[in-house]
Amino acid sequence: MAPTTNARVLFASVPKDFPIPGETTVYDTSQQIDLEHVPLNGGFLIKTLVLSIDPYMRGRMRAPETKSYSHPWQYTNASPCNSQFNSVCRLVGYGVGVVLRSEASDVAPGKYVYGDSIPHQQYAVLANVGGLTFLERDPKLSWTVYVGAAGMPGKTAYMGWKEFSQAKKGETAFITTGAGPVGSMVIQLAKLDGLKVIVSAGSEEKVQFMKTIGADVAFNYKTTDTREVLAREGPIEIYWDNVGGDILDAALEHANIFGRFLMCGMISGYNTGYEPIKNMHLTFGKSLTFNGIHVLRLNDKYEAEFYSTVPTLLANGEMKYTEEVHQVLESVGEAILRVQKGTNTAKAVIVVAEE
C-alpha cells in the first residue's frame, strides 16, 4: 500500500488573547505515512476517530516557560517540526482511536483507546498505553459521546459532584455554563439528588436546552442580572463554577452558610486574563468550602463506577446530552475558538474518521 496523507493540526504560535485559526493553529497536510510499514518500535499505530475540543486547551497554548497544571503544547516557531512524523508540536488532547497495528503485547489491533494524549492527526504511533483507557462502545452511542458526556467532561461533572457537593435534597444549586458538557451533566446529577437548580448560560438557545434537562431556573447571563436571579431564587448551598470573575463574586454574595463552591474552571479568564475576586472575605463568615476539581486526580476513585452507569443512562435516554459535531480535522482551530468564545452551541467534537 502506498503512503497516504497524514493530516494534522499544529500549534503554530501562542495567542495574544483569543486563538486565531490558521495562525495560532495550522492545519497541515504535508506529512505522509505508510500504514503498513511505519516502524512501531514496540508501540502501536492508531487511526484517530474523534477528538474533543475543550475549554482547558487554551491553557496549553502558552509559552513553555509559563507554569500551569497542564503541559504546554510545543509550538512550531519555537521548535520547528517540519521533518519528524511524530513531532511533538502537533496538538494533542482527548480523543478516541482504533488500533490498526501493534507490537505491544497489551494492545491488540481492533481495540479502541481513549485518553488525553491523542494527537490531532489522522494516524499516530503511540509508544505505550500509559494514560489510555480501553473502551467498548454502547451500540446506541456514537464515539463522539465518549469524549463528551461519557468522557472527560462527563467525568469531571460526575466525579466532582460525587466527591465534593455534599448535596442534600431540598438544597439549591447554582450551576454556570449549564449548557456545556460539564454543566449539563451537573444539572442532571443535581436534579437526581433532589435539588432546586439555577443555571446560567450565554444564549437563549442554551437556556431552552437547560430547561429541557430539568433546570428549575435558567437564565441568559448576558441579558439577565445574575444577582437579581440569585436574590430571588437563592440563597444557594452549592455553586458550580465554570466561569470565575464577577459571577463567582455574585455567588459568594448569595451563598448560604455552609455553602460548597465546586471550582471547575474559569472560562471568563482563559483568553483575556482572570478578573480578581472581591468577595473571598465571605468565606469565613459563611463557613464556606471551596474544592478545586481536577478530573485526573479523581479518576482512579470513580472511573469504574462512572463507566458502569453513565453510558447506559445516556444510551437509554435517562440522561441527556447535546453535541456540536465538526466533520473534518481541519475544523479544529475554528472549534477551539468557538469554545473559548462560547459561541459553540454544545459540546464540540471533531469526527476525524469513521470506524
Place this chain on the structure above:
Amino acid sequence: MAPTTNARVLFASVPKDFPIPGETTVYDTSQQIDLEHVPLNGGFLIKTLVLSIDPYMRGRMRAPETKSYSHPWQYTNASPCNSQFNSVCRLVGYGVGVVLRSEASDVAPGKYVYGDSIPHQQYAVLANVGGLTFLERDPKLSWTVYVGAAGMPGKTAYMGWKEFSQAKKGETAFITTGAGPVGSMVIQLAKLDGLKVIVSAGSEEKVQFMKTIGADVAFNYKTTDTREVLAREGPIEIYWDNVGGDILDAALEHANIFGRFLMCGMISGYNTGYEPIKNMHLTFGKSLTFNGIHVLRLNDKYEAEFYSTVPTLLANGEMKYTEEVHQVLESVGEAILRVQKGTNTAKAVIVVAEE
C-alpha cells in the same frame, strides 16, 4: 450601699476607616448602679473581670443596614442611649464576669461566666445564660488567658486546625499573624503534628516570639518578601489565612497540589477595604480546598475536648502564650485601634476588675 459608678464604653459612630478612640468609641462614666437593689427581672448581675479585644470587632462597628456575619453594634448617634442603664449601644464582646446576684435558678452567685455577649461596662444585668459558658479557673492561669489562648482565639485555632487542616507529618504550613493569639496557637498545633512551619508577622519582636514557640521559618512581612520565603521554603500544603490580600495570592502561587487553605480572617481588609484576590484560578489546577472557619459553628463539636486539654497545657507551660494587658476599661478604644493596626504586641485584653 450607695449607688456606684458603672463605667462603660459606647459605640459612638461608624469609623470611616480605622477606629478613633474617643470618637468612634467613647468611655462614659455617667451611669450609676445600685448593686444591691438593681432589678434583675429573673436574670443575674455580673461584675465584669476581663474583656477581650479581637480583630473581628471592627466588623461590628458598622451601620446596621450593612449585612455581615456578626451583629452590628448599635451606635449612639443613631439610637441615643443616654438614659437606659442596659442600653444596647455599649460595646459587647468576649469576656469573663463573676455573678454577684441572681434570680435565675441555673446561675449561682460566685460562678464565673464566659461568652461573646459580655458588655463593656463594669457591671451588667444579664437576662439569661444563653451563649455563656461556666468556667473554672486553673490556679496557674489568670482570667485573661480565658479570653485568649484558652478562649475564643485559642478555640478558633484549635477547632479550625482539628476540623480542616488534615495535617500530615512532614508537610509544610504557612501561618499568618503568627504572633497573635490565633496564629501562635496554630504554630504550636502544627509543630505537635510534625509539620515544618513558616510564619509571618509585622515586627521583629513578633518574629522573635514566633521562633521561641517553635516556628521553623519566621519573617517580618514588612521587610521580607513573602514570595521569596515561600519559593525557598515551600511549597506549602497548609495555609492559615488571617490577613487576605496579596499574601493570600502569594500563598496560592506557592501552594502544593491538594493544599488546604484555612480561611480564618482578613485583617488587611477590615478597615480600608478588602483587596481583590487574583489567583483563585489556581484552585482547580492544584486541587486546592478552602474552608472558612467560624468558631461558633465548631464549638459544640470541640468545646469539651478543648477545655479538657488546652488550659492544662497552657498552665504547665507545654503551650505558650503572650498577652498585652490593659489595666483599665478606659483603654478599650485604644486597644481596639492597636489590634486593627497590628501595633499590639500580643493578645490584647482589658482587666476591668480583680475578683
